[in-house]
Amino acid sequence: MKIIGFVSSLVRPVRFLVVAFTCALLLLTNAFPALAIGTTKSDPTEATDQLNQIQRKTDELSTQEPPGLDVYQKNTSGGGLNEIQGKADVNKMNRPENSQNATTVEDKINKFLDKVKGKD
Template structure:
């Protein structure tokens, strides 16, 4: 019992530091999202055309009978899939445009090399 009491008495000054650090962390984490306002601001009409085209196609499909297998395959081969088509194909990651990227394993290995100095 005396050992526990002595350990707690030693940690008493550290408790203040832990509380102060936690308060600072909470304050900073609530303040930093405000910096996101400087990031990319999209134009409100930027995606309107694309969405209207998707809505038009959706309305057409809803009014017609279910498409056959050949029609679905033909539509799917036009882009990424039947629904998306080729929308934002240049923004999506896939093997053909990700050859220069590093894997998680490589990132960890590089980080450990930096930390250890090897």
């Protein structure tokens, strides 16, 4: 009986510390959910210029008659993604040309399994 009383007297302060730590952790994660330390700041006008240009083209096309296939082919032949978006952010998208050195999901799984098996 003395051992049980001794153990329960040790558990109470530990329980309080665990609850206090959990509450502090919840408070901090909710207060700073998107804390980005060490990231470079982007130019706020950079993206809006592209979006404004895309919106302007969209507004122009929405007021006109639907163009024919030849017009679409001419407008998209410049290497853009589509007629409206053009080449905006084309360098940020994954394509076969810029994904030659990419690691596939299968490679990642095999590498993980090798680590688990101790081969790596």
